[in-house]
Amino acid sequence: MDVSGILQEHKDRFQSVQVDKLVPVDFDLGHLSSFDINLLDPGKLKAGQKTRDAYLKSISRDGAQMMINELFSLPTVVDDDSVYAQLPKPQTTLPREKPLPKEKVETRWEKFAKIKGIQTRKHSRLVFDEESGEYKPRFGYKSAKNDEQNQWAIPVADNADPYEDQYAKLRKEKKERVAKNNRRKQRNLEEAMATERGLKPQEMRKSQLQRALVMSKGSTASLGKFDTKLTGEPKIKGIKRKFEPLVGSADKEKSKNMDILNRVNKGEAKANLLNVRKAQRVLGTNKQVQAEMNSKGKKQPKRSRK
Amino acid sequence: MRPLTDDETKVLFEKLTKYIGRNIVHLIDRPDEPYCFRLQKDRVYYVSETIMRKATSVGRHNLISLGTCFGKFTKTGKFRMHITALPLLAQYAKYKVWVKPNGEMPFLYGNHIVKAHIGRVTEDTPEHQGVVIFNMADVPLGFGVSARSTVDMRKVDPTGIVVFHQSDNGEYLREEDALF
Numbered sequence: 001m002d003v004s005g006i007l008q009e010h011k012d013r014f015q016s017v018q019v020d021k022l023v024p025v026d027f028d029l030g031h032l033s034s035f036d037i038n039l040l041d042p043g044k045l046k047a048g049q050k051t052r053d054a055y056l057k058s059i060s061r062d063g064a065q066m067m068i069n070e071l072f073s074l075p076t077v078v079d080d081d082s083v084y085a086q087l088p089k090p091q092t093t094l095p096r097e098k099p100l101p102k103e104k105v106e107t108r109w110e111k112f113a114k115i116k117g118i119q120t121r122k123h124s125r126l127v128f129d130e131e132s133g134e135y136k137p138r139f140g141y142k143s144a145k146n147d148e149q150n151q152w153a154i155p156v157a158d159n160a161d162p163y164e165d166q167y168a169k170l171r172k173e174k175k176e177r178v179a180k181n182n183r184r185k186q187r188n189l190e191e192a193m194a195t196e197r198g199l200k201p202q203e204m205r206k207s208q209l210q211r212a213l214v215m216s217k218g219s220t221a222s223l224g225k226f227d228t229k230l231t232g233e234p235k236i237k238g239i240k241r242k243f244e245p246l247v248g249s250a251d252k253e254k255s256k257n258m259d260i261l262n263r264v265n266k267g268e269a270k271a272n273l274l275n276v277r278k279a280q281r282v283l284g285t286n287k288q289v290q291a292e293m294n295s296k297g298k299k300q301p302k303r304s305r306k
Numbered sequence: 307m308r309p310l311t312d313d314e315t316k317v318l319f320e321k322l323t324k325y326i327g328r329n330i331v332h333l334i335d336r337p338d339e340p341y342c343f344r345l346q347k348d349r350v351y352y353v354s355e356t357i358m359r360k361a362t363s364v365g366r367h368n369l370i371s372l373g374t375c376f377g378k379f380t381k382t383g384k385f386r387m388h389i390t391a392l393p394l395l396a397q398y399a400k401y402k403v404w405v406k407p408n409g410e411m412p413f414l415y416g417n418h419i420v421k422a423h424i425g426r427v428t429e430d431t432p433e434h435q436g437v438v439i440f441n442m443a444d445v446p447l448g449f450g451v452s453a454r455s456t457v458d459m460r461k462v463d464p465t466g467i468v469v470f471h472q473s474d475n476g477e478y479l480r481e482e483d484a485l486f
Contacts, residue, residue: 223381244309247362250340250355253309257334257343260312264319265328277455278430 017069019062027070030090034067105192307346307361307369314379318343318350321377321385325436325449329398341373349378349486350385352394371486388485389448389473392438396446399438401431403452403469410441413448414476419469421462431456437469448474 026035036059044055074085106114113120126135129144137143144150154166194201214236218224244253310318322330333341333352340355346369353361353373361372374394377387405413409423425442433455439447451470459468478485 241311243311246308246344247359248309250342253342254334254340256312257315258331260315261319261330261334264316264323267320268323277432277457280457281430 015061015065017065019066019069021062021066025063025066027067028091029070029074029087031092031094032067032087033092034063034070036063102196105195107188108191307344307366307372310343310345310350313383314345314350314385315343317379317383317385318376321387325387325395325400325438326398327400329400332398333394343376344372345379346372348380350376352376352391375486387449387473389475389477390485392446392449392473392475395449396438396440399449401428401435401437401452403427403431403437403439403450404444405439405441405447407442410447413439413471414474416471416474416476416480418453418467418471419450420464421459421466421468422464424459424468427456427459427468429456433458436472439469439474446475448472448477 021036021038023036023038025038027033028035040059041055045052071085074087077084077086112118123138125137127138127144128134129136131150132144140146151167151170154170156166160166190205191201194204197204217227217236220227319330322333326333341352342355342358344351344353344358346366349371351371351373352375357373361369374390375388376391376394377385379385403419403424404426405419406423406425409419409425412423413419419439428437431437431452433452435452436449437452438449441447448471450472453467453470454462462468
């Protein structure tokens, strides 16, 4: 069977896979991009839209064809049911997408550990628990130390109070430890924030407290004007407002007032673009107009007072 | 005494626009002599320039009032209009309500106006619009806010409220201490 004729016919239907360009095209297959610096034909670009579109389309087709030719020349990897081309490492370096991350501030413990040279030891998550004979997490859910069944007896010193509830005491101590850790975490956050801004943590806390004090002073019915002041309380400095001179030129004042009035009117005009009632009255009781307005879905709010 | 800041003027004009609309121009731009707004102790006074200049010679604690008091600014910066502004409002009012003789006294005692007491209303008064209330002899009695538009007013029953009371002439007696 001579199939070469059919193959040739099939091949002739499409354009040639070979593409020749004057200036060789650069490829960065790692980024799946090609850089074609061949000059475009100005005559074809300036001719009518059809020729221009056809020309640009042919250029794009050539570029895509060259890229695919290159991709097919790469080493391949055969997976379960597909063949992959292994792209090389990208050559062009792209700029950073996001800004550089800020340097993390060291916490109190990290500073101490650095000075003393303490290294953290990596612990495994699971620990062998002898009593149950299996591996349990070191802490948290289903850990040996959190298991309530484990604490069937608590050794207590001789001089301990017999009426004290030891279980409650243990729970209380745990709560205290958790609260202490949270406090320390909060303190670390505040210190980090303070050092970021360049203040000392105590100064930042002091200014925050002062601001809160000032705000609370004005939270009375008379905005803090008539409250009795404590001895030694500093006077709160407000922003000094500047007023126009009392007796100025009448014309300037008039023009300023007109400006403000225009601004107010513009705001009003925007709000009242259509006086619906007036429009209804002007258009009259024309049934057709009424039907039209009702069909547009305009809802007239019906309120009845009781 | 001091002139109003831009923000205060804006608040004042917005309030006035609700009652007299674009006629504020007549307040600012008068043909006879220039008038101005001045603030003394949170109260807004509308006074002619010549009188204002003379008033500068009165001390701050001695100056009680000058010109026409329009109202006062509250602590939070809102403007509250007083009955003393009525003569000017009545002159330039856009939307008016006339009240029958039997409805005058309830309004002057501070009650809202019911439909039974309405004599006349200007056409196409929108809802929640500032209105000035007159009696049948065209004497201004006070001002308020329309509870319903003119069209809806026709549908409401006679004991329904059509105008909310804001200020009336009776306040000259009731709030004698607070007016000036």
